[in-house]
Amino acid sequence: MAKKSMVAREKKREALVAKYAAKRAELKEIINNKELEMEERFRASLKLAKLPRNSSAVRLHNRCQLTGRPHAYYRKLKISRIALRDLGSSGQIPGMVKSSW
Structure with a gap:
């Protein structure tokens, strides 16, 4: 049986991923859009960096x-x-x- 704290931490991460999924997708769309100005894309990347780390699906x-x-x-x-x-x-x-056998 795993530690309850680790299971709870994972559930917290799942909640954060669900909460910020739309915002992260929107910011990534702006960052990957080559037609926008570099400054606007840079601002979007800074906003993405300010989001909680545990809101990234990679950390699940x-x-x-x-x-x-x-x-x-x-x-x-x-x-x-x-x-x-x-x-x-x-x-x-x-x-x-x-x-x-």
């Missing part, structure tokens, strides 16, 4: 929704390999059977 890290584990994460299922194994062994995932 996938975590297991059951345990909060950050490693060995299956994106499609949104759980870690350990949680997947436990659920599969207990028969809670349809179609998943423990292999034996």
Whole structure:
């Protein structure tokens, strides 16, 4: 089980990303528009730099929704390999059977 503080920090980042997504996209659009003046684009880049760092989607890290584990994460299922194994062994995932050979 991951530390509760780390899981809470990740949830806070997700909220910030959602809150500032439109503003970041708008500023990036201005910055990447080559037809605008250089000064206006520079002002937009300064505004982008003033936004919270945690509002960037790059800073998000996938975590297991059951345990909060950050490693060995299956994106499609949104759980870690350990949680997947436990659920599969207990028969809670349809179609998943423990292999034996």
